[in-house]
Amino acid sequence: MLDAVDLEGWFADHGRDLPWRRTRDPWSILVSEIMLQQTQVSRVIDRWHRFLDRFPTPAVTAGAPVAAVIDEWSGLGYNRRAVNLHRCAVAVTERFGGTMPATLDELLSLPGVGAYTARAVAVFAFEQDEAVVDTNVARILARTAGRTMTRAEVQRLADECVVGRDPWAWNQAMLDVGAAYCRPDPDCGPCPFSPVCRWHLAGGHDPDPADGSAGVSGRQSRFEGSDRQGRGRLVRALRHGPVADEDLAAVMGWADDTSRAERVAATLVADGLTVHVNGRYLLPS
Numbered sequence: 362m363l364d365a366v367d368l369e370g371w372f373a374d375h376g377r378d379l380p381w382r383r384t385r386d387p388w389s390i391l392v393s394e395i396m397l398q399q400t401q402v403s404r405v406i407d408r409w410h411r412f413l414d415r416f417p418t419p420a421v422t423a424g425a426p427v428a429a430v431i432d433e434w435s436g437l438g439y440n441r442r443a444v445n446l447h448r449c450a451v452a453v454t455e456r457f458g459g460t461m462p463a464t465l466d467e468l469l470s471l472p473g474v475g476a477y478t479a480r481a482v483a484v485f486a487f488e489q490d491e492a493v494v495d496t497n498v499a500r501i502l503a504r505t506a507g508r509t510m511t512r513a514e515v516q517r518l519a520d521e522c523v524v525g526r527d528p529w530a531w532n533q534a535m536l537d538v539g540a541a542y543c544r545p546d547p548d549c550g551p552c553p554f555s556p557v558c559r560w561h562l563a564g565g566h567d568p569d570p571a572d573g574s575a576g577v578s579g580r581q582s583r584f585e586g587s588d589r590q591g592r593g594r595l596v597r598a599l600r601h602g603p604v605a606d607e608d609l610a611a612v613m614g615w616a617d618d619t620s621r622a623e624r625v626a627a628t629l630v631a632d633g634l635t636v637h638v639n640g641r642y643l644l645p646s
């Protein structure tokens with residue numbers, strides 16, 4: 362059904378011109394994918410250039426202290442991604458001689474590289490016949506098929522789509538269609554799948570087949586007042602120096618809830634983002 366659509370042709374006319382689409386360097390693409398996991402495209406562009414100026418290769422990244430990578434990540438949020446990127450660089454350097462591996466299994470073996478990211482590097486750097494499924498792509502697949510799907514069905518359907526196609530252009534186009542049109546509140550008029558989309562052709566009535574379909578995330582929980590906000594505050598403070606135990610709760614914004622501050626700070630320590638030594642929290646060296 363989807364293969365009846367000339368998506369590569371649509372992409373040639375409408376695809377977004379993004380800087381990481383002009384390279385096939387796997388490290389640059391990995392960095393873009395990790396940044397894009399939880400940060401908007403418009404915010405990632407400048408930061409991607411800046412990060413790669415400072416950390417152009419896995420070897421350079423691995424040779425830097427993890428605190429330097431966390432520092433460079435400042436403002437992007439979800440700082441654990443910086444730690445994972447550093448771990449990944451170390452693994453590439455130690456196990457693959459500094460050259461990014463190309464096979465899906467090898468990519469999946471890298472720390473912090475999950476199924477989506479491994480496939481993204483395989484297809485966007487090495488142009489392999491893989492299909493990436495982010496939340497928007499999963500939404501397209503469910504709606505065009507007109508039914509909710511299991512995780513295995515979603516990936517199988519996505520994989521079938523790339524057979525005999527240009528996998529690089531197909532996947533980039535799917536991401537663009539998902540980001541531009543197949544949002545939770547869809548804009549079906551200009552969508553290239555509108556002539557074949559079962560849900561749209563049936564009137565787009567409730568229930569939406571994307572609701573509850575595998576890979577389609579629900580709405581993000583509130584940031585204000587969340588543990589994530591406290592984590593971000595502590596990492597931001599640590600960039601300027603250590604934080605003593607007695608200052609922890611105030612720094613995290615919970616001056617009257619020391620136990621919450623300690624519990625959440627412990628998650629940062631467990632994630633490798635912070636170390637706790639001699640009554641002080643500090644960035645790892």
Ligand code: SF4
Pocket residue numbers: 501504505542543544547548549552553554555558560561
């Ligand atoms: S036609 Fe509408 S519901 Fe179907 S894939 Fe396009 S945007 Fe999504």
